[in-house]
Amino acid sequence: MALKIYGVPRSRAIRTLWMAKELGLAYEHVPVPVGVEGSRSPAYLAINPNGHVPAIDDDGVVLWESLAINLYLAKKHGGPLAPANVAEDGQMTMWTLWAVTEAEPHCAAAMYNTLMLPEPERNPAAVAAALAALAAPLAVLDAALAKGGGFLVGGRFTVADLNLATVLFYLRGNPEALADKPAIRAWQAACFARPAAQAAMALRGD
Numbered sequence: 248m249a250l251k252i253y254g255v256p257r258s259r260a261i262r263t264l265w266m267a268k269e270l271g272l273a274y275e276h277v278p279v280p281v282g283v284e285g286s287r288s289p290a291y292l293a294i295n296p297n298g299h300v301p302a303i304d305d306d307g308v309v310l311w312e313s314l315a316i317n318l319y320l321a322k323k324h325g326g327p328l329a330p331a332n333v334a335e336d337g338q339m340t341m342w343t344l345w346a347v348t349e350a351e352p353h354c355a356a357a358m359y360n361t362l363m364l365p366e367p368e369r370n371p372a373a374v375a376a377a378l379a380a381l382a383a384p385l386a387v388l389d390a391a392l393a394k395g396g397g398f399l400v401g402g403r404f405t406v407a408d409l410n411l412a413t414v415l416f417y418l419r420g421n422p423e424a425l426a427d428k429p430a431i432r433a434w435q436a437a438c439f440a441r442p443a444a445q446a447a448m449a450l451r452g453d
């Protein structure tokens with residue numbers, strides 16, 4: 248099989264598993280866990296020297312960085328998820344970089360301190376700070392989705408929506424962050440209702 252996807256579904260590998268399912272790709276899933284036995288093992292470090300999942304080996308093209316992998320797969324396979332021209336390519340790259348710079352650090356801080364850390368280690372002040380930092384970016388996103396007919400680029404679901412939706416998934420424990428963001432809530436519902444999203448999320452087992 249040409250495409251191998253490394254990483255357990257309960258990690259950022261879910262982003263690439265979702266993308267592969269959207270594109271209907273045949274792939275081999277290698278569920279490398281996080282830690283010394285998996286992502287930090289010598290065998291895996293030879294694939295991704297950063298020690299992070301996911302990574303892919305696409306017939307010899309080895310890539311890491313989940314959202315870059317998705318942009319690559321979209322452009323390689325084409326179709327409605329991919330950019331139709333260089334302007335859309337720019338917009339999809341813009342929203343993907345926006346996801347990792349403007350949203351992900353704050354979404355991750357909120358998630359860790361709401362859902363992931365053992366309860367005694369959770370810091371409510373860190374959650375409040377993260378949600379305060381997200382207020383302006385989320386207002387930008389809500390307005391863009393309202394203006395764009397419910398999607399980020401080209402009035403249709405694309406890799407940009409998939410990439411950003413997987414980052415905003417981190418806010419699932421903080422619905423208050425989206426209480427006054429109806430366009431984001433409608434967009435999230437549309438993204439996660441997709442059959443490929445449902446199939447990928449089922450792999451997480453939650």
Ligand SMILES: N[C@@H](CCC(=O)N[C@@H](CS)C(=O)NCC(=O)O)C(=O)O
Nearest residue numbers: 258259281298299300301312313314
């Ligand atoms: N920016 C990277 C981050 C990858 C990342 O940090 N993955 C986590 C799992 S969600 C990981 O592998 N952690 C293991 C470690 O850092 O040891 C991406 O989007 O692929």
